[in-house]
Amino acid sequence: MRAVVFKGVGQIAVEDRPVPKIIQPTDAILKVKCSAICGSDLHWYRGHMSLPTGFIPGHEFVGVVNEVGNDVKDIYVGDTVVASFSAQCGNCFYCKKRMTSCCPSNFLFGNSADSRSIDGGQAEYVRVPYADATLVRAPTSIPENMLVLMGDIFPTGYFAASRFLKHVPEQERRQTSVAVVGCGPVGICAIATALHWCDTVFAIDMVPERLAEAERLGAKPLLLTADPAATIMAATGNRGVDVALEIVGTPDALYLCLDLVRPFGSISSVGVQTAPLKLDGPSIYGKNITIAWGKCPVRGIFDEALDCLVKVQNKVAFLCSRTMKMEDSVEAYKLFNERKAHKIILTL
């Protein structure tokens, strides 16, 4: 089969690889229909994350089930399915509580960091462990070309926005103010979710094009370099926002959220934090701040995220507008790395 392969920093190639086989009886093999390049793929492409070469990337993919192991019960050959960005067992303490991102038996697609990393979906075929607990049959409520968003970025944006907002009593939700730090594709999905519930969403980024997209959704765009805290304080009676979303993954983005949020406010941080965080004890205590960190449990929240995507699909459809052939992946990665496309979907 043809597959994208990581060859070294800034280098991928499209090569011939053996078609994957069923290894465990809970596996399925998919014939891939499409896969997406995600912002987190740039971590290894740019060398910010140093990974052994040779793996097949891609943790957002949609395909048709081609083969299933003997223990697969709920997924059938011929089903069109989407996978979550990591495979999870479905049976452990965390999976049963829908905290699937913390399943200790999970496998991350499209990575080679450790023994829990497996080849991904930027290929003609992909092996999916724990098929019953990892794959979801294509719902009819969204167009198939948007389904790839449900593998990672839409649920992640939804998770960022919903963690605190869904606990705000319904009659107070529209008046709840939100700041979103980071307006890449996940930020856009978070903004669309937040605007579905709240009237006032501030969008902060340093890329004007991203801010323009956020503004088209209905958010108030604030350039990072133009003192967004001052604007937000002026707009909120000098209090700050009720909820801030950190979608960048740097300490500075989290510190900005701490400045933007009001006393007794909440911060939801889904950016991949890779550095130490230094927090000021007295001010975080004095402000009664709550911070929730972490990776989205895509499979655990799939149904509620999908319900939301159905409602906001027109707003985020533009994320799926750029399609290229998988054979042209070298060019696709180059364009994506140069930020000439916010999302590229590779088709076969």
Added chain:
Amino acid sequence: MRAVVFKGVGQIAVEDRPVPKIIQPTDAILKVKCSAICGSDLHWYRGHMSLPTGFIPGHEFVGVVNEVGNDVKDIYVGDTVVASFSAQCGNCFYCKKRMTSCCPSNFLFGNSADSRSIDGGQAEYVRVPYADATLVRAPTSIPENMLVLMGDIFPTGYFAASRFLKHVPEQERRQTSVAVVGCGPVGICAIATALHWCDTVFAIDMVPERLAEAERLGAKPLLLTADPAATIMAATGNRGVDVALEIVGTPDALYLCLDLVRPFGSISSVGVQTAPLKLDGPSIYGKNITIAWGKCPVRGIFDEALDCLVKVQNKVAFLCSRTMKMEDSVEAYKLFNERKAHKIILTL
């Protein structure tokens, strides 16, 4: 009137002071019945917090209303009342949302840190600003000698324990495991609250006498120096507890909570954090941790905390067993500072 007065590090005196007068029409003057010495009074007594001398301490007190200003509507002369540890306006954004600890117009009793500090209740009389929003008439559901607990430590312990536990679905609550780091009087109140809901509560401290008290309540005592994390991991299938409570106010206590809590777990931190906190970004992201910091909004949660105290009063009654005369406060502070009493109630 007679009053306790802060004279310098390690020194208080009982002196004559003028009886306070109504200053604002929303004030009330109480004739004090009793006031308590709180662990946080040791901050200035020991000099850990450097405060100007001359103020009257005491932020936990019960009294009878002696006089009210013209704008006081709900509190009457002759009422027996308890105050929250700080006075709040009752009308602002935060007060209306029951986040009374963040009222920007608040006054802290028994302190001299800044212009928002006022004389406290370790005296014959005390002036209470915003009487309607600060005082609560003595409920009949608990004995009057326990009412002083409702000024600070019981609501604070309740707040620590309830912040996350009250959102756990009822059918899962008994199986939820909790670790409490710090078993002073607030810790005891948190343990009593947690045990009211959950079967498994680990109590961690370095003082064996405190652990013995926690054990009598039904908690599992773990000496800080005897690797509590190892015991907790072994007892929880190597996962960690669902919820950890930080009731000390040091970075190390918070870091211990991070070690004790399971992935997707929550930490409630009510200890007064006075130093920088250094968190490991990758592990706090990877573990999907949520931390809520901050000061208890005593008045905002008074009713629910009282409901809980009514139910657990027999367990925490021992905190009110040590009574001394206010005239003997020099000795009382000395005993309290030497940890020869966990709580001392000064009577008039």
